Amino acid sequence: MANSKLKEALDSGKFVVTAEAGPLKGTSVTELEEIAHTLKGKVNALNVTDQQSSVMRLGSLAVCHLLIDWGIEPIFQMTCRDRNRIALQSDLLSAEVLGIKNCLALTGDLPSLGDHVQARPVYDLDSVSLLGVIKRLNEGFDMMGNELKGKTTLFPGAVVSPGADTEAAFEMQIMKMEKKIQNGAQFFQTQAVFEPAVFEKFMKRVAQFKVPVLVGVIPLKSAGMARFMNKNVAGVSVPDPLIEQITKAKDKTAAGIEICGNLIKELKGMCQGVHIMAIGWEKKVPDIMAVAGLS
């Protein structure tokens, strides 16, 4: 089977762009098809979230398969929240036969944050052990050492949070990143970064690992959104001048795109790619890229 084009792009040393799309609650895929159409040929790959924020939605696996049909390479996000190790491995095999090449291993938000608060959280594996499982499946064995008839060829990735707020949290992010690499992670996408200095400090620490890092960015839509993230989202810190800038802007959309594009411009020399989490603004990703000089 053909290799991951994302891997090829990273191997070639090109600056890589990924974006992210979330399936809806229900069976409608019109919006996703429009996003795919808009981003096709512009981004290297598109993440498909897995029941994001623990809200029950259409599955990532099926949507990843649709993206291939629509001509865009998917990154299959897989959390450990909803499936035990048997289901996780089985879905990884399914991903392979559906032509999916990239998999991003995540822990997953707690069900209590979503819309099915009485659900039983699984977490049979965690993101580190899930990566180890992908490595084994790629070698032709399940996690118990049983031989597979037909192995996977998945390109495994993981996430890391550069803006951890305390010494303990930062050190543990680095330690866990190392464990993820040890278990086979070949690329990282980060939590959203708003402060280049914070990211620079992080990259200085992790450059030695020689694993490509795609810096995460989120376009600001309003001051309210920035304040909400500062209060509620771990590892995200939007500095006051940016909040002020978006507050003062007459055209918030234009300002949001501008701020995000300029941020990418500042960050792109420090890492191997950018991961744009547009959160509803997926179709504006090309505009953000244009500001960043990435088109």
Place this chain on the structure above:
Amino acid sequence: MIVAERKKLEQITESIKDFKSLLVLGCGTCVSVCMAGGEKEVALLASELRMKNKLDGKDVNIGEATIERQCDKEFIQPIIEKAKSYDAVLSMACGAGVQLAAEVLEPQRVLPALNTRFIGVALGEGAWTEKCRACGNCILGEYGGICPMTVCAKSLVNGPCGGSKNGKCEASQEKDCCWVLIYNRLKKQDRLDAMKRVSPYKDYGAQQHPGKVVSEFNQKATAEAKHG
């Protein structure tokens, strides 16, 4: 110890509404210490029920008794006769005690007055927190004596998730992030390197329910009885 809390009075009264006489049966061990189902709580619940019945114009005979342990047959046996003189038993033991009482008193109805919450420790007066989920495969030695299976909301064994904020847990800003606690403890022990090891896959093999432990002493006694 096992920590439990009493069900709401409305839930209890709904479950016992068909009975003309009722024995409120306390347990003198864990639930007594955590102030949920000991002698004092039996007296309190019994008087609440009597008052409620009086207000509702119902004539129900409410009796009270507390035994040392409801999870041990020998302590239930002495009250069999007394219990059988009532229509039903309202047990204020943990779930294990309720079940053993129901078994010993069969076919009498035994109903639970408590919700059994967890194995935990006292935080201070009147507050408890979960510390052990009886996973059957203790790994405390590797994590500075703090259990990631229990104290981490996701039972992660390889470090914190991305939801840890200001040293607090994604589940609630009231709860400490287990991994920050582990980090700080290991740092004090000068053992931070222990955190860098990739943990083996979690073993849920010992969590087949219902769990069973048979001591060597019991095995020997059973074998001897069998062979005369």
